[in-house]
Amino acid sequence: MYFLWIILYSFIYMASEKVSLMLNVPHMVTAISMLLYWTVLFLFLYKKGQLETYGICLPRHKRMAEYATYIPLLLMPAINLAMLGRRLYFFGAGMSFEPGFVVWDFLLLLSCSFGEELLFRGFLLSMFIKQYKLGAFKSIVATSVIFSFLHVVNLCSGITLRYALVQGVCAAAVGFCFAVITFYRHSIIPSAVVHALINITSFSGYSRNTVSLGEGKTDLSDYQVVIYVISAVAYLVYGLWLYQRERLKIKGEKV
Numbered sequence: 001m002y003f004l005w006i007i008l009y010s011f012i013y014m015a016s017e018k019v020s021l022m023l024n025v026p027h028m029v030t031a032i033s034m035l036l037y038w039t040v041l042f043l044f045l046y047k048k049g050q051l052e053t054y055g056i057c058l059p060r061h062k063r064m065a066e067y068a069t070y071i072p073l074l075l076m077p078a079i080n081l082a083m084l085g086r087r088l089y090f091f092g093a094g095m096s097f098e099p100g101f102v103v104w105d106f107l108l109l110l111s112c113s114f115g116e117e118l119l120f121r122g123f124l125l126s127m128f129i130k131q132y133k134l135g136a137f138k139s140i141v142a143t144s145v146i147f148s149f150l151h152v153v154n155l156c157s158g159i160t161l162r163y164a165l166v167q168g169v170c171a172a173a174v175g176f177c178f179a180v181i182t183f184y185r186h187s188i189i190p191s192a193v194v195h196a197l198i199n200i201t202s203f204s205g206y207s208r209n210t211v212s213l214g215e216g217k218t219d220l221s222d223y224q225v226v227i228y229v230i231s232a233v234a235y236l237v238y239g240l241w242l243y244q245r246e247r248l249k250i251k252g253e254k255v
Contacts, residue, residue, distance in 0.1 A: 006119050006124075009037065013153055026104070035111050053126065054122035055188035055189070056188065069242065074197070083227060110196055113192055114192045116147070120175065121182040121191055124142070144175040144176040147171055147172065148169070150171075151171050152164060172236075173232035173236040177242065178194075181242070
């Protein structure tokens, strides 16, 4: 059943983006559609008493020091800020990144951050482990690969295939870390927060890119491609180290 939610999410997202472009109001229809979609899904899980089952709860930490686990995950937002020159503005309509990055962009990126974590690190990870019995590591890898392929929908936002491929590689590596943390902390909240920071800082001129879809697509420079690929490798190494550390810790507690 939850695969249907994912399919429905992709369909609504792509259809809404096309309608937004037709109306010349980039992301407005998409933001409203996504907010409604996630609200309905949240209420559905709340009614079934499954919020905590899928990680919609605070992470389980025995010590405050364990929050340091999340600090390395801030690498990608930091790189985005450095590479794309993002500066923070405050407009009358609300918080915005650069002129043209309006409230619809902000709401869309926030809603997608939470929703994608729920779908991939909540639904899929739990389903692969509990229903398909893949085991923790295989389930973590599977969700990361599927999450990577989902980023093909960003081609609708006016980016080149190379840009989308780089996003896919980064998404797989970052998604691996997110899945490891969700599995061991039983919460999607940390990943959703970092995911939101990555999304908000990720696109250079995000709104304008979509508007200029008919004039040309947005791409990354060769230098940016190299930096993002290296950061993806760093995330993957950290995720593998974290998985091994947590696995050994649990094994030691059982002895």
